[in-house]
Amino acid sequence: GAGVSQSPSNKVTEKGKDVELRCDPISGHTALYWYRQSLGQGLEFLIYFQGNSAPDKSGLPSDRFSAERTGGSVSTLTIQRTQQEDSAVYLCASSWGYGGQMVAFFGQGTRLTVV
Amino acid sequence: QQQVKQSPQSLIVQKGGISIINCAYENTAFDYFPWYQQFPGKGPALLIAIRPDVSEKKEGRFTISFNKSAKQFSLHIMDSQPGDSATYFCAASKRRALTFGSGTRLQVQP
Numbered sequence: 086g087a088g089v090s091q092s093p094s095n096k097v098t099e100k101g102k103d104v105e106l107r108c109d110p111i112s113g114h115t116a117l118y119w120y121r122q123s124l125g126q127g128l129e130f131l132i133y134f135q136g137n138s139a140p141d142k143s144g145l146p147s148d149r150f151s152a153e154r155t156g157g158s159v160s161t162l163t164i165q166r167t168q169q170e171d172s173a174v175y176l177c178a179s180s181w182g183y184g185g186q187m188v189a190f191f192g193q194g195t196r197l198t199v200v
Numbered sequence: 201q202q203q204v205k206q207s208p209q210s211l212i213v214q215k216g217g218i219s220i221i222n223c224a225y226e227n228t229a230f231d232y233f234p235w236y237q238q239f240p241g242k243g244p245a246l247l248i249a250i251r252p253d254v255s256e257k258k259e260g261r262f263t264i265s266f267n268k269s270a271k272q273f274s275l276h277i278m279d280s281q282p283g284d285s286a287t288y289f290c291a292a293s294k295r296r297a298l299t300f301g302s303g304t305r306l307q308v309q310p
Binding site for chain 2: 089118120125126127128130133135141176178188189190191192193194
């Protein structure tokens, strides 16, 4: 595709349920990021994948959060036993590097509402 | 630990005025400093970026000023227009991992 694609665009789930959020990065991009954005807030880093290297999971807020990137392409962010404080927009971005610089392209996000 | 501090949190500017958003960073290993623009309901989009070996970069009405010794950089929007109303995020990159500032909500009044 032409850009980063995220699905679903909106997700309403009941407290305690598990959810999976999907990200299709731009073809050929080696890096993939997940960020969380609460209403009117900044971008909270969650996890970062770069090629075949071990992911940087330092931003995951709890062990209920996990992410995978299969085949160096599609990524899935899983939230187990969702809580109301997990409600936010989850943004995925992918990037390529040029001359040592990095350009990240974001998807439109998945709006997660936990009721 | 907030590695990139951004101010102000919100900004109101009259049409035709200059919008200025400031950021400061702590980690001297950062090697790339982009600015992102986000409209409501959309993901952030790269606006302009600078490397630390350059003190200023201009693209149209948008200019980044970079002060390496002070570990500060800023975005200037000249001749601000209502269409510039959005949230702006500064960021810093180290080995392709991006750290974002907290964002500035800019409102340009007609």
